[in-house]
């Protein structure tokens with residue numbers, strides 16, 4: 073049976089990526105060696121790392137704009153720390169928009185390095201919307217946003233143009249929609265949602281930003297050091313980077329970010345139309361802030377959840393459970409998810425309504 077993978081992360085990857093990655097595990101580039109057992113200093117791997125970094129810059133439309141891409145380890149959660157450690161060094165103060173648990177985690181980590189100003193928050197409404205009319209003080213080292221709130225299914229539709237650096241956690245929506253990426257001074261994302269598999273995180277930095285960076289940082293925490301060493305300061309996550317490289321290649325082959333955006337729009341329209349139409353379900357995210365990547369929805373009658381779950385299972389739907397702190401359902405529709413999978417889910421929702429609506 074075909075499985076429809078709605079997992080929130082690690083999540084679905086294109087068949088092309090799975091096939092090429094598995095070949096490389098057995099015999100990498102016809103070398104007779106596995107990718108898992110070669111040095112990261114092998115020419116063929118260095119070339120992959122370089123190409124992956126270039127592909128990132130190219131896909132984001134940042135070629136010749138002074139940006140560098142890095143593949144480091146520790147997940148997006150380590151970037152919560154590294155961002156503050158590198159950038160909170162003038163005013164010792166940074167602004168954060170609190171739009172969810174990941175944003176709040178980033179704030180908690182930043183407090184080790186200076187003052188965290190909550191510029192806006194949707195916490196008192198269970199993070200069901202994206203704050204809009206906020207003003208950003210100018211005496212901040214940066215403003216930090218979380219572009220897509222994976223757990224609550226909300227997404228920033230507009231980004232402020234600021235005089236201070238703009239930092240964005242794009243873990244769950246990078247490469248899924250066209251944005252003016254030049255607005256951002258630093259973008260980071262864990263790979264396991266739209267870039268590849270876990271074990272590596274992508275960082276895109278405007279190099280100029282680092283000129284004001286504190287020079288007394290531990291090397292492993294220092295973006296400048298990682299740029300200087302071309303993402304090879306320490307042993308990189310060779311296999312995870314290869315999976316990211318293949319995914320980036322796939323995105324390019326498919327027509328780049330604009331093609332990904334078209335697909336995201338088609339998928340999300342289908343599911344949100346059904347959530348709004350179907351009397352058995354309701355969504356919680358404010359309509360104008362709905363995420364193209366993660367659709368969060370609930371049953372009006374919680375007692376019917378076992379029935380709905382079994383219909384999903386029968387149809388091969390996997391990974392639909394909501395985040396453990398929120399409950400309900402979450403359809404994560406990352407780049408590699410075919411529209412067909414969403415159609416199947418919508419069919420199941422309709423069937424469920426036909427059977428159990430009374």
Ligand SMILES: *Cc1c(COP(=O)(O)O)cnc(C)c1O
Pocket residue numbers: 081146147148149150174218220221222241242243244262263
């Ligand atoms: C998944 C996620 C994270 C956490 O990433 P880790 O790699 O587990 O540290 C951070 N931010 C957002 C928006 C996420 O979706």
